[in-house]
Amino acid sequence: MTTETMAMRNSIDWKKMGFLLLGVLLFTVVYWMPPWPDAIDPMGKHFVLSREAKGALAIFLLAGTWWVFEVVPIGITSLAIGTLQALFLIRPAKTAFTDFMLPSVLFIFASIMIGLVFTKTGLTKRLAYKMLMVVGEKTSMIMLGAFVVTAALTHIMAHTAVAATIYPLLVSIYALYGEGDKKTRFGKALFMGMAYVAGAGSIVTLLGAARGAVALGFYNDIMHHEISFFQLSYYMAPVGWAMTFLLWGFFMLFFKPEKKSIPGLRAKARQLNSELGPLTAREIKAAVIVIACIVVMSLQSFVPALKQLDKTGIILISSILFFIFGILTIEDLEEIPWNIILLFGGAMSIGNCLWETGAANWLAVNWLVLFQKANWFVFIMGIAFFVLMMTNFIMNVAAIAISLPVALVIAPYLGVAGEVILFASLVAAGMPFLLLVGAAPNAIAYDSKQFTPGEFFLYGLPASLLLMVVIGIAVFILWPLMGMPVTVPR
Numbered sequence: 001m002t003t004e005t006m007a008m009r010n011s012i013d014w015k016k017m018g019f020l021l022l023g024v025l026l027f028t029v030v031y032w033m034p035p036w037p038d039a040i041d042p043m044g045k046h047f048v049l050s051r052e053a054k055g056a057l058a059i060f061l062l063a064g065t066w067w068v069f070e071v072v073p074i075g076i077t078s079l080a081i082g083t084l085q086a087l088f089l090i091r092p093a094k095t096a097f098t099d100f101m102l103p104s105v106l107f108i109f110a111s112i113m114i115g116l117v118f119t120k121t122g123l124t125k126r127l128a129y130k131m132l133m134v135v136g137e138k139t140s141m142i143m144l145g146a147f148v149v150t151a152a153l154t155h156i157m158a159h160t161a162v163a164a165t166i167y168p169l170l171v172s173i174y175a176l177y178g179e180g181d182k183k184t185r186f187g188k189a190l191f192m193g194m195a196y197v198a199g200a201g202s203i204v205t206l207l208g209a210a211r212g213a214v215a216l217g218f219y220n221d222i223m224h225h226e227i228s229f230f231q232l233s234y235y236m237a238p239v240g241w242a243m244t245f246l247l248w249g250f251f252m253l254f255f256k257p258e259k260k261s262i263p264g265l266r267a268k269a270r271q272l273n274s275e276l277g278p279l280t281a282r283e284i285k286a287a288v289i290v291i292a293c294i295v296v297m298s299l300q301s302f303v304p305a306l307k308q309l310d311k312t313g314i315i316l317i318s319s320i321l322f323f324i325f326g327i328l329t330i331e332d333l334e335e336i337p338w339n340i341i342l343l344f345g346g347a348m349s350i351g352n353c354l355w356e357t358g359a360a361n362w363l364a365v366n367w368l369v370l371f372q373k374a375n376w377f378v379f380i381m382g383i384a385f386f387v388l389m390m391t392n393f394i395m396n397v398a399a400i401a402i403s404l405p406v407a408l409v410i411a412p413y414l415g416v417a418g419e420v421i422l423f424a425s426l427v428a429a430g431m432p433f434l435l436l437v438g439a440a441p442n443a444i445a446y447d448s449k450q451f452t453p454g455e456f457f458l459y460g461l462p463a464s465l466l467l468m469v470v471i472g473i474a475v476f477i478l479w480p481l482m483g484m485p486v487t488v489p490r
Contacts, residue, residue, distance in 0.1 A: 078346020151201030
């Protein structure tokens with residue numbers, strides 16, 4: 001055996017190779033297994049798992065395995081999702097790959113562009129220094145300040161845009177930690193925490209994400225009862241903010257910063273802020289463009305004429321204006337993390353594949369009918385758990401769409417009120433803590449290179465358990481005390 005051959009063998013990452021083959025094995029076994037039984041809902045309706053639907057589940061398992069263990073770059077796993085759909089005739093290639101450029105993916109692209117502009121112009125440094133002058137030198141307070149700002153912003157703008165705006169701010173703050181690009185507990189807590197808290201804050205209003213409006217639409221159609229904007233916020237605010245502070249405690253427990261404080265940080269932040277001088281023309285132009293886009297998107301919920309405008313079109317105007325006004329150049333496009341863009345393209349593709357082939361409905365019905373004779377509390381928690389799992393793999397809007405209609409049909413037989421199912425599902429859908437594809441803030445935070453997909457998944461397990469406990473307390477104690485109907489006469 002030559003020295004070169006031995007070197008090649010030693011360079012093989014057998015652990016990654018094992019998980020790569022595990023993904024392939026799961027795909028192979030599921031795809032070529034004999035047909036599985038139909039799912040049957042409480043009304044007797046049959047949901048057939050077709051060859052295409054079983055193929056969607058097979059890809060779902062392969063992608064999940066490869067994403068968690070990052071056997072190849074996460075964007076390449078996404079390409080495999082589209083490729084397998086085309087090669088195994090699960091969906092037409094045109095459909096599978098068109099999902100990679102859906103409005104939701106372009107919204108993420110535009111959000112990342114905003115973050116890039118904030119960094120390039122120096123606006124993030126100004127914001128970071130101002131924040132540090134307020135919160136002081138304790139790393140625990142710096143983390144809490146970052147979490148509170150993130151959660152508060154998601155009340156008035158989409159959590160994807162918030163994550164893209166806050167991310168460069170955290171990069172500037174982390175630079176002052178004094179560890180360079182080195183991975184640290186503080187770095188993991190800061191960036192993973194931002195992703196988690198963006199989800200927690202986004203459940204409080206309809207402006208934080210599209211899932212709320214979609215869920216209320218389903219609820220209104222099925223239950224013929226309307227939930228108002230302020231009613232949703234009334235029930236969601238205590239839960240969203242409880243999770244924000246609990247997540248701060250969670251990260252202080254699992255990722256206690258190496259340094260309790262950064263001596264002289266407040267004075268240094270004040271000095272660096274003064275050295276920046278007055279706002280430049282570039283900074284003013286960038287701020288005006290971004291603020292204008294945020295204002296228009298926020299007003300869509302209140303101004304009927306603006307509701308017809310697509311939010312992706314609005315936010316992409318900012319990207320175009322950045323180049324028209326010379327704030328960005330063509331070279332800046334090379335700094336866009338295309339790995340993250342591809343990740344979300346793949347997430348949209350597998351999500352739509354599960355939805356369109358009927359695999360998602362088959363999963364939902366099989367899961368929820370297990371609880372059709374259960375205690376009312378167990379039934380609600382079962383729905384929340386299903387939504388939580390699904391929202392880590394597919395769009396949270398889709399997770400709501402496949403579970404809520406079935407759950408609302410079963411609910412009356414168990415004496416469960418529709419409102420509690422709606423709100424429990426929305427809380428679970430807003431906080432996918434397991435996979436990077438679960439929400440855009442997760443992927444944006446990953447760009448920091450402070451954590452791996454495996455670490456995100458590993459610590460997402462206890463965080464998800466914490467979320468389920470909070471949902472349970474809200475369902476059993478908090479929401480009934482606030483006046484929410486939880487049970488109804490059978």
